[in-house]
Amino acid sequence: MPFSRSDLQPLAEELSRAADQGLSLPIWWRDDDAVHPSAKLERLVTLTDQLGIRPLLAVIPAKASPALADWLSGGAADVAQHGYAHANHAPTGSKSCEFPASLSTDEARRLLRDGRRRMDAIFGRAWLPIFVPPWNRFGEAHRALLPACGFKVYSGFGEVAALPEGLQPLNVHIDIMRWRPERRFLGTEACLAALTREIALRRETISAKGTATAEPLGLMTHHLVHDEEAWAFLEALAEYLASAPAMRWVSAVNLVN
Numbered sequence: 697m698p699f700s701r702s703d704l705q706p707l708a709e710e711l712s713r714a715a716d717q718g719l720s721l722p723i724w725w726r727d728d729d730a731v732h733p734s735a736k737l738e739r740l741v742t743l744t745d746q747l748g749i750r751p752l753l754a755v756i757p758a759k760a761s762p763a764l765a766d767w768l769s770g771g772a773a774d775v776a777q778h779g780y781a782h783a784n785h786a787p788t789g790s791k792s793c794e795f796p797a798s799l800s801t802d803e804a805r806r807l808l809r810d811g812r813r814r815m816d817a818i819f820g821r822a823w824l825p826i827f828v829p830p831w832n833r834f835g836e837a838h839r840a841l842l843p844a845c846g847f848k849v850y851s852g853f854g855e856v857a858a859l860p861e862g863l864q865p866l867n868v869h870i871d872i873m874r875w876r877p878e879r880r881f882l883g884t885e886a887c888l889a890a891l892t893r894e895i896a897l898r899r900e901t902i903s904a905k906g907t908a909t910a911e912p913l914g915l916m917t918h919h920l921v922h923d924e925e926a927w928a929f930l931e932a933l934a935e936y937l938a939s940a941p942a943m944r945w946v947s948a949v950n951l952v953n
């Protein structure tokens with residue numbers, strides 16, 4: 697699915713403004729819910745490999761198989777911990793969350809540590825101390841547990857939350873899926889509009905503050921649930937941005953201090 701001219705116009709104009717300012721904005725890729733090797737995962741890493749980057753796979757510790765580690769041993773992707781079991785512990789009527797404020801501190805700590813143990817057992821040292829909370833939600837009261845449990849980076853969605861000392865934010869900003877009422881690709885127009893907004897925000901921040909850099913832009917995907925339209929969009933987007941002077945694809949590992 698190549699983009700149409702009208703689809704692309706606002707993004708092309710924004711990229712041209714950013715290029716005129718001499719910007720080269722980093723964009724990185726996080727893919728969530730990996731548990732086993734699959735043809736879909738293969739499709740994802742084939743795409744990122746063409747861009748010369750590794751995606752950050754948010755792996756669910758309690759569900760992941762050792763076969764995933766074997767499959768990744770070639771270095772096609774980097775790995776982060778995605779909660780513990782991707783189980784919803786939120787009170788009825790609240791948005792899904794594995795670590796809601798209502799969960800006791802002891803229980804939250806136990807889940808984080810059991811998750812780490814499971815990640816170590818599967819991946820050995822071949823995973824990054826990055827925590828990605830399921831549903832991108834994590835009770836504020838539990839955040840101090842993360843550095844204490846050995847995590848150095850927190851990756852949520854959207855605006856950066858207040859984080860405890862020792863925890864670097866590395867958020868994602870674009871979700872290509874629409875989750876309700878039925879799960880499907882969000883649509884080219886909406887995805888490109890969100891991307892255009894995020895690029896404009898960074899260009900404006902850099903020019904207002906006179907700084908050289910802005911928060912890296914994160915793309916979030918879910919390889920297991922993409923429909924064909926979502927894949928076609930990603931393939932077109934990857935190629936289009938790779939040829940845009942104002943943007944550069946980077947691996948998450950290169951954004952971590």
Ligand SMILES: [Zn+2]
Binds near residue numbers: 728729782831
């Ligand atoms: Zn998830």
